[in-house]
Amino acid sequence: xxxxxxxxxxxxxxxxxxxxxxxxxxxxxxxxxxxxxxxxxxxxxxxxxxxxxxxxxxxxxxxxxxxxxxxxxxxxxxxxxxxxxxxxxxxxxxxxxxxxxxxxxxxxxxxxxxxxxxxxxxxxxxxxxxxxxxxxxxxxxxxxxxxxxxxxxxxxxxxxxxxxxxxxxxxxxxxxxxxxxxxxxxxxxxxxxxxxxxxxxx
Numbered sequence: 001x002x003x004x005x006x007x008x009x010x011x012x013x014x015x016x017x018x019x020x021x022x023x024x025x026x027x028x029x030x031x032x033x034x035x036x037x038x039x040x041x042x043x044x045x046x047x048x049x050x051x052x053x054x055x056x057x058x059x060x061x062x063x064x065x066x067x068x069x070x071x072x073x074x075x076x077x078x079x080x081x082x083x084x085x086x087x088x089x090x091x092x093x094x095x096x097x098x099x100x101x102x103x104x105x106x107x108x109x110x111x112x113x114x115x116x117x118x119x120x121x122x123x124x125x126x127x128x129x130x131x132x133x134x135x136x137x138x139x140x141x142x143x144x145x146x147x148x149x150x151x152x153x154x155x156x157x158x159x160x161x162x163x164x165x166x167x168x169x170x171x172x173x174x175x176x177x178x179x180x181x182x183x184x185x186x187x188x189x190x191x192x193x194x195x196x197x198x199x200x201x202x
Contacts, residue, residue, distance in 0.1 A: 005192040008158060011201040016131045017047055017055040018152075020116075020138030020145050022099055025062075025083065025092040032083060034139050034169045041096065043165040043194040044137050048102050051201065055106040056125065058116045060144060061085070061093055073113075114144045117151035126157075133158040135197055137165035142173040149181070153188045164193045 022044060026034045048055050063069050066081040077084055085093070094100060095108065109121045116122040126134075134157050138145060145166055152159050161181055168174035181189045 005190075005196040006160070006200055007190050011133060011135065011160070011197070014131055015054065015133040015135060015201065016126060016129070017051050017135045017137065018116075018122075018148065019044060019048070019055060019057045019099070020136065020148050021058055021060045021140075022096050022138050023059055023092070024094050024096060025060075025088060026139060027096070030083075030088075030092070031080075032169075034167050037096075037139060037167045040137070040139075040165050040167045041098065043162070045098050047135075047137065047162075047165070047194065047197060048099055048106060050198065052102040053105040055102065056122065057095055057099065057103065057106060057108045058122065058138075058144075058148070059093055059095065059108060059110045060114075061110050061112050062088070063112070113147075115147035115151050116144075117148075117155065123155065131157075133160065135160045135162060135201070137162045139167040140170075140174075141166045141168040142170060142177045143168075146177060149185075149189060153185065158190075159185075159188060160190045160192060160197070162194050162197055163191050 026032055026037055062084050063077050065084050065086045066077050067074060069077050109116065109125060111119055134152050136145065136148060136159060149159055149161065163178060181191055
């Protein structure tokens with residue numbers, strides 16, 4: 001059965017909402033602030049309110065202090081020494097309050113790099129539940145969401161990207177990545193707006 005906007009049919013009980021890094025450290029006045037995170041937040045809230053038990057939040061955890069990290073991550077945290085955990089405090093990695101209130105039944109899985117796949121926790125969680133479809137929201141479109149999408153494609157998941165529930169600190173690269181998703185990954189990534197998700201996840 002076809003669904004307008006969803007090329008491969010409605011969403012069912014093997015689907016999870018994977019919400020990427022909607023955390024306090026990406027809100028003003030943080031140096032990592034994503035200015036329009038608050039613009040997409042209400043749309044994400046609307047899905048979480050309906051599908052909390054089918055929602056998995058990832059959280060990006062910086063290193064404890066400068067000098068830690070593997071390879072180029074050491075250089076990264078020399079540049080961003082002000083964003084290590086000893087500087088910002090552990091509370092800054094928390095989910096935004098309107099999302100955190102849904103945990104549980106929503107689940108939270110931490111990661112220390114852009115991709116949620118290499119450390120294995122997300123893949124194991126989904127495999128145990130027989131999940132084959134991911135509805136992806138969050139930020140940033142051109143960093144952690146990109147790593148999430150590409151890994152999901154490689155692992156064979158059906159990927160449904162909610163275009164009006166993504167955010168970035170760069171409008172130019174956000175727009176560029178949406179073009180890439182549309183034009184280069186059309187066989188593996190379905191791009192729809194939140195209204196379609198809310199009406200067709202049965």
